[in-house]
Amino acid sequence: MHDIPTLNHGAIGNGRVLGxxxxxxxxxxxxxxxxxxxxxxxxxLDREQGGTFRIxxxxxxxxxxxxxxxxxxxxxxxxxxxxxxxxxxxFAPRLPRGLTVEMPIEIVRLVRPVKGHPKLRIDFDPRPDxxxxxxxxxxxxxxxxxxxxxxxxxxxxxxxxxxILGKRPFRLDQPVFFVLTYGRRxxxxxxxxxxxxxxxxxxxxxxxxRTCALPMFGAEAVLRSALCLKLHVYEDTGAIxxxxxxxxxxxxxxxxxxxxxxxxxRDAAFVVEALxxxxxxxxxxxxxxxxxxxxxSGPLQPLYGIDGRRELEEIQLPHLAGFAGTKPVRIGNAAxxxxxxxxxxxxxxxxxxxxxxxxLIVGNPEKFIPxxxxxxxxxxxxxxxxxxxxxxxxxxFSHYTFSRAMCWVAIHRGAELALHFNRPDLxxxxxxxxxxxxxIVLSQGFNLELGYFTQNLGGKNPDAANLLLPTLGLLxxxxxxxxxxxxxxRERLMVGSLVLRYRTEDDFGxxxxxxxxxxxxxxxxLALAGKLDEAMEMFQFLLKFQNPVGLFSEDIDPQSGQLLxxxxxxxxxxxxxxxxxxxxxxxxxxxxxxxxxx
Numbered sequence: 001m002h003d004i005p006t007l008n009h010g011a012i013g014n015g016r017v018l019g020x021x022x023x024x025x026x027x028x029x030x031x032x033x034x035x036x037x038x039x040x041x042x043x044x045l046d047r048e049q050g051g052t053f054r055i056x057x058x059x060x061x062x063x064x065x066x067x068x069x070x071x072x073x074x075x076x077x078x079x080x081x082x083x084x085x086x087x088x089x090x091f092a093p094r095l096p097r098g099l100t101v102e103m104p105i106e107i108v109r110l111v112r113p114v115k116g117h118p119k120l121r122i123d124f125d126p127r128p129d130x131x132x133x134x135x136x137x138x139x140x141x142x143x144x145x146x147x148x149x150x151x152x153x154x155x156x157x158x159x160x161x162x163x164i165l166g167k168r169p170f171r172l173d174q175p176v177f178f179v180l181t182y183g184r185r186x187x188x189x190x191x192x193x194x195x196x197x198x199x200x201x202x203x204x205x206x207x208x209x210r211t212c213a214l215p216m217f218g219a220e221a222v223l224r225s226a227l228c229l230k231l232h233v234y235e236d237t238g239a240i241x242x243x244x245x246x247x248x249x250x251x252x253x254x255x256x257x258x259x260x261x262x263x264x265x266r267d268a269a270f271v272v273e274a275l276x277x278x279x280x281x282x283x284x285x286x287x288x289x290x291x292x293x294x295x296x297s298g299p300l301q302p303l304y305g306i307d308g309r310r311e312l313e314e315i316q317l318p319h320l321a322g323f324a325g326t327k328p329v330r331i332g333n334a335a336x337x338x339x340x341x342x343x344x345x346x347x348x349x350x351x352x353x354x355x356x357x358x359x360l361i362v363g364n365p366e367k368f369i370p371x372x373x374x375x376x377x378x379x380x381x382x383x384x385x386x387x388x389x390x391x392x393x394x395x396x397f398s399h400y401t402f403s404r405a406m407c408w409v410a411i412h413r414g415a416e417l418a419l420h421f422n423r424p425d426l427x428x429x430x431x432x433x434x435x436x437x438x439x440i441v442l443s444q445g446f447n448l449e450l451g452y453f454t455q456n457l458g459g460k461n462p463d464a465a466n467l468l469l470p471t472l473g474l475l476x477x478x479x480x481x482x483x484x485x486x487x488x489x490r491e492r493l494m495v496g497s498l499v500l501r502y503r504t505e506d507d508f509g510x511x512x513x514x515x516x517x518x519x520x521x522x523x524x525x526l527a528l529a530g531k532l533d534e535a536m537e538m539f540q541f542l543l544k545f546q547n548p549v550g551l552f553s554e555d556i557d558p559q560s561g562q563l564l565x566x567x568x569x570x571x572x573x574x575x576x577x578x579x580x581x582x583x584x585x586x587x588x589x590x591x592x593x594x595x596x597x598x
Contacts (some may be wrong), residue, residue: 004324007563010075010549014092014103015235018244023066025088026054033105033182035241036261038129046321051127057081058119058169072205084116093197096204106181117171122164142188154181156189213279215584222580224550225573232570238286239263239306240271243566249326250555250565251513259333260566264303267571269350274577284354302340312336341387344379345406352413376414383407390465394507399457401445402465408437409472446481452488461504462492464518467525477528495558497541513555520575527583535583
């Protein structure tokens with residue numbers, strides 16, 4: 001196994017494109033034309049064969065200083081070599097046009113001299129379809145056409161093409177741009193146009209950031225997380241992906257390599273709620289349409305392609321070396337075929353918060369009543385049945401406490417929605433069933449002898465998902481049963497100050513990495529339980545693990561502190577936002593800052 005690479009990348013995107021840039025300037029991950037299409041640059045999964053696009057200092061790869069231009073998803077990387085300095089600006093155009101935003105399927109690179117005249121080379125090495133496609137680079141007027149066994153790409157530039165195709169050095173004495181477009185461009189861009197689009201993109205992101213309702217606590221981290229979440233929203237359909245990548249392992253040298261470039265309805269519902277709390281409702285409105293469309297297509301499943309497709313056959317790509325030499329590299333995800341009973345709860349929660357938010361005008365909201373009724377009746381039906389849990393165990397069917405709690409959520413919140421839509425008949429029947437389900441969770445999900453909520457009904461093992469029970473309304477966070485659960489979990493699930501999902505063996509043995517959102521769940525649980533100073537301390541500790549541009553992956557290695565798992569992980573940033581907002585609200589109340597000007 002190779003050394004573990006550092007996930008110190010920045011992410012750029014515009015709602016139709018999402019790519020990862022290394023501090024070396026290398027584009028190490030980019031899938032076109034969609035988030036879940038084949039990779040064009042896949043160096044993050046195979047340094048030799050994956051394909052990349054980088055700017056070299058006369059053949060040498062340097063490590064620059066990567067940063068986001070303030071309050072945007074535009075990256076700037078500054079390089080120094082001897083007596084010269086230059087910067088590379090990377091962005092996906094996101095151009096405000098009145099009340100709409102133009103989002104071409106392209107990325108732009110602008111290389112600008114800062115000091116002296118550096119001698120550079122361009123390494124443009126596209127390897128489409130996960131490096132499986134035949135590739136031809138053809139010189140055409142004002143650009144390079146990439147063609148082969150797939151759709152065409154076009155690279156426009158103001159640099160003489162011979163320097164790119166021949167990988168020959170050139171002196172950077174004026175700005176050089178590269179525009180990589182999926183398909184054909186209507187016209188060849190100019191430097192002035194590229195610079196103008198850069199300014200428009202910066203202005204557009206800053207306008208979006210200005211409308212974020214930030215908490216008083218952790219505001220900068222929350223804003224970066226919000227900007228990161230926005231990159232995961234596929235504007236064409238409203239689908240929200242779990243992460244940009246596939247097959248970055250949860251732990252190196254294991255088979256825990258999954259493809260996260262799809263829309264998990266659970267994760268998407270959490271993203272929608274996090275953005276709604278920050279006063280961004282457009283994403284939730286779009287997701288409602290996506291949810292409606294997939295619900296109409298048949299029985300709901302845990303995840304979908306971003307175009308709503310149901311079949312996500314999981315296959316392996318043996319020709320790719322894998323991140324840190326970890327195989328298999330997978331595309332597709334068999335979890336689409338699993339039974340995950342908690343799903344109905346998250347969807348009803350999502351529908352309730354959106355449909356009851358007076359800021360959101362949904363044409364004919366009553367059309368959602370049949371969907372709500374369908375979800376609640378399904379929750380009543382499946383609540384007593386085993387499933388594979390929120391953690392997507394592949395073979396371990398059981399009666400999971402969190403899954404049963406989420407079925408209660410679906411029924412309980414469904415009853416409240418029934419009242420909202422003036423359906424007292426449904427509300428009364430569902431409320432009675434919800435009371436029964438709540439008692440089952442509280443009596444069978446809590447182990448009196450051990451003093452904590454367990455992974456399974458009548459079980460003995462802890463499960464970090466139960467840290468969410470107070471936020472769902474099942475019981476108060478100051479309830480002695482939950483207080484004792486927190487203390488037991490701190491002893492049994494934490495390694496240092498990081499939280500594992502569970503301690504039981506799963507389909508692949510013991511899990512060793514800390515699942516980052518679980519640590520943010522613990523911070524939020526501490527705050528709700530009245531341990532506000534401890535919550536703040538834990539939150540600030542967790543921020544030490546964010547990468548240099550404020551992004552998190554799925555997991556953290558408790559021993560080395562390295563980021564692991566798919567990246568950037570929407571779920572982790574959701575946990576950060578919720579924890580910061582809860583801590584911030586309680587902090588304001590404690591310190592008497594709940595009034596204007598306080």
